[in-house]
Amino acid sequence: MSDLRGKKVLVIGLARSGQAAVRFLWEQGAQVTGADQKKESELGTEFQKLKEIPATFITGGYPKIKPEDWDLIIVSPGVPQTIPPVREAERYGIPIWSELELASRLIGEPIIAITGTNGKTTTTALLGYIFEKAGIPAAVAGNIGIPLIREVDRVLHGGRKVHYWVVEVSSFQLERIDRFRPHIAVFLNLTPDHIDRHGDLESYGKIKSRIFANQGADDWAVVNLDDSWLASNMPAVTSRVYGFSRRRLPAEGIGVQGGEICYHLKGKRERLCAADTVKMPGPHNLENALAAAAAALLAGVDRESVAGALATFPGVPHRLEEVRVLKGVKYVNDSKGTNPESVSRALDSFTNPVILIAGGRHKGSDFEELARKVKEKAKALILIGEAAGIIRQAVSGTGFKNIYDAASLAEGVQIASRLAEPGDVVLLSPACASWDMFRDYEERGECFKKLVNQL
Structure with missing residues (x-):
């Protein structure tokens, strides 16, 4: 379906990517x-701007x-696959795409895609920086917070040259x-997350593995050789596998040897x-x-540029982001730490005593391993949100x-x-989604930074 003109298209979910899809489809003549289950008053000012188009x-x-x-x-990412219109469309054989699928069909340049439970945003941003x-010239978009369809629209209509996505x-x-x-498809790691949506780790992993599904012999699958799930469940792929490991140097890949x-x-x-x-x-950031x-x-970047970027890339907002040091106490915003494994990794990044602020909306994760990590690494635990009791x-x-x-949070x-x-670290790393108290992890992180700067 390359020509969208005159096609009757329903976009389900009118958050950021859904709004971008609606606008793009309208511009293409569809x-x-x-549609969204939320009331108009709940969709914010951006939706009011979107309503200006017919x-x-x-x-x-x-x-x-x-x-x-x-x-x-077109189904937006946050929309459950079990809602009636999706099930009805499946029954009638109507094509159902994600915004990712729609956007990718309009891209002619090579795509580098990054998935995994933890580290996606950091790795994506770092790769763009490299x-x-x-x-x-490269365009950086997707789940990082810039809808891919919006960036495709900008490139198509802005005359910008892009060599990689x-x-x-x-x-x-x-x-x-x-x-x-x-x-080039990168699979960073897999730990329990979004179990409330996917049911179990196996199902979650199989969906993540779809990143390799359409690759051919000339493509690359970049895989974490240290990840236990991938070691046992890596699917058969037709692309070339290139491994990475922080524990060894792979025969075909990149790793650490003798420092x-x-x-x-x-x-x-x-x-x-x-x-x-x-x-x-x-x-964990060494893995990223x-x-x-x-x-x-693999994309042909020279090693001097790669090495230089690794030495200077400061990280991304809401991911182990230092907010300020006040009276000898370091305040760190890790609002993007939305699952227990991510928080464990954050705690391992510090040698000083940590006061951890955690909690939010539970996504079905098990907190037992994080609990052991808290006992090992934390000086105190402060709980907020719906999952506090769990x-x-x-x-x-x-x-x-x-x-x-x-x-x-205040x-x-x-x-x-x-x-x-003095010497302590106050770390916001929630291990949960933000939706019980905030619009998204970004709003939660910005709120934390504002509160810290008001101390």
Whole structure:
């Protein structure tokens, strides 16, 4: 379906990517309808701007699906696959795409796609930074916060030259791909997350693995060789596998050996840089750096540019982002830490005592391992949001007693500031989604930064 003109298209979900899809489809001449179960008053100012175009909008529910009414349905990432209009469209055989699939069909340049439970945004942003430092035009978009369809629209109508597309992709987006084919597909890791949507780890992993589904013999699959799930469940792929490891140097891939990052490519072993020159802190960020370096080298970026970028990339907002040091206490915003494994990795990034602020909306994750990590690494735990009781139960079970409840993030920051002593770290790393108290993790992180700067 390359020509959208005159096609009857329903976009389900009118958050950021859904709004971008509606606008793009209308510009392409489609007869587009946007629908969301939220009321119009809940969709914000951006939706009011969207209403300026002569599309059809349905709020507070979804339309009934009839086969003659729709040629195509676009499902936004946050929309469950079990809602009636999706099930009805499946029954009638109406094509259902994610915004990722729609956008990718309009891209002619090579795509580098990054998925995984943790580190996607950091790796995507770092890879974009590497291309920038190398002087290679690249567009960075996707689940990183810039809808891919919006960036495609900008490139198509802005006359900008792009040599590569660097795209962060989530499991939600991969559920509804058809032909999406990245030239380089990066799978960072897999730990329990979004179990409330996918049911179990196995199903979640299979959906993530769809990133490789349409690759061919000339494409690359970049895979974390240290990840236990991938070691046992890596699907058979038709592309070439290029591994990365922070524990060893793979025969075909990139890794750490004797404190040096080295790689094998085209039959040659090359040194990239010393591992301790990677600017981002923590062992998990070393993995992210290896993955980004692998993708960049496979894309033809010279090693000097790659090494230089690893040594200077500061990280991304809301991911171990230092807010300020006040009276000897470091305040760190890790609002993007929305699952237990991510928070464990954040805690491992610090040697000083940590006062952890966690909680939010539970996504079905198990908190037992995080509870053990809290006992090992944290000085105190401050709980907020709907999941506070679940986390408290798990952490209390380890014998850890220094737990405080806060009715809001503001109260949590105040409690942390009273408990903190010089040398301590106050870390917001929630292990949960933000939707019980905030629009998204970005709003939560910005709120935390504002509260800290008001201390």
